Amino acid sequence: RVFIHSPLDKIPGPPPVSFAKGNLPQLYDRNGWDFIKGLGEKYGGVVKINGLYGAKMLFVFDPAALSSVVVKDQYVYERSEDATKSTRLMLGDGLLTSQGETHRKQRKLMNPVFSINHMRDMMPIFYQISRNLRDAIASRIDNGEKEIDVLDWMARTALELVGQAGLGYSFDPLVQDKADAYAEAIKALVPTAFGLRLYRPLLPIALKIGTPAIRRRILKLIPSTRLQRMREISDAIDAHSKRIFEEKKQALARGDEAVLKQVGAGKDILSRLMQANMTASEEDRLPENELLGQMSTFIFAGMDTTSGALAHTLQLLAEHPDVQDKMRAEIVAALGGGQEIPYDTLVDLPYLDAVCRETLRLYAPVTTVNRTAQEDIVLPLSEPIRGTDGNLIQEIPVPKGTEVIVGILASNRNPALWGPDAAEWKPERWLEPLPDTINTARVPGVYSHLMTFLGGGRACIGFKFSQLEMKVVLAVLLSSFKFSLSSKEIVWNVAGIQYPTVGASGKPEMPMKIDRVKNT
């Protein structure tokens, strides 16, 4: 690698920390914000990153390059082998691990299940759980303002929502002070997996050793607390998913009455998916292991993302009390003294929508995703970049095997597209016409010119679900409570999905002061 000339040699980028580790310690450091933000600020839309032992990777946020990676050439840029293998070990065979034709087939069956019509049907579940959350918080602040771990409650709520609306299963009635061990395990998944991230490239080699049973025995002997915790978490998710799946299967076999008696009365995503699968043609039908794998995938993909986004929104509202008051006034007016805002009114509330969009733009919960070029391919650019030799580069020949990092946050914060105030949190920007530069840039994201939920065939399938979840939870909480900052310093950590801690502690949490809203 060191001596062979590569077409990527002249792409500018940061110097490596060391030959062996390249820039990976900076990229996979939980405090690596400055490095990630710096890539977006100091370089052009494509940056060369050094991987392990001289490997060259690309960090991409140029809109034309992004379109090629996630839309036009998405089947050339698949998820990398180590990412797929580690996710399969954690979650089984779901959407996040399938590729090519299998992935297309799974999406075909599942896209309708996540449609807006189904989301509407789920409104009563969303409201009921949000009210349970409200009552749980209210009972803890009976004697006035109290400091509460908001992240814990958001995570429990997100799990319960994905449980009831996604799987037709209740994990946690949101009553006790501590969630059950399963919820705790899931909450630890992202930080634990991120801590092992540097070793992930070794996984494809490790998986060639012996049989799964032998590998499991070897794994148990490795003296790494983090690795053993990862094994426990993955086992817990697997056992729960299997149990829920079996119960569902039996209810479906017993007929409509048994289905109706289940949590969510058979309206949840899994029940609908299982029903759609039963009536699908033979070639479209998914095998049982692929249905089972979707369950852990929904829990993993839907929990920390949305709960982190909600916690971040509440923190920003506490930092900007004027925005909090304005948003509350909009919600209270829409409630008109009632308990619920109907679906169509809620999704169109302009200020609530602007706050959600702006938070998801500036603080996208997933900051990057990785892909690997499966063949040699040319990466187009919308703007030429200047190479290290001073020449302009119009397009980049990408060799097979190159790892490409999709710069979600870098695209969302790109001042060339969003204007000089791109790095500021300004909900108002969504209430005015957006700059022409963003309207014409053709960013390939599924949501409001943002890469937050990605784009193309692998765009987040749960993006409407998470929008609705954020809006219902915020509407219910803001109409009852006032949120202010705790005196403790909150640090957001870079990880596969970003999470908050108090200072440098490793525990995901976000204490905030909560009080009742007067006069409501």
Ligand code: HEM
């Ligand atoms: C704010 C909340 C959320 C954000 C920011 C988010 C973001 C993303 C991103 C960036 C991806 C692409 C990952 C990759 O290809 O490597 C993704 C995929 C996915 N998300 Fe979400 N997500 C959110 C909420 C949800 C929810 C609530 C669910 C389910 C109920 C969900 C289910 C999925 C699934 C199943 C995939 C894999 C899709 C595929 O590969 O076809 N997500 N999400």
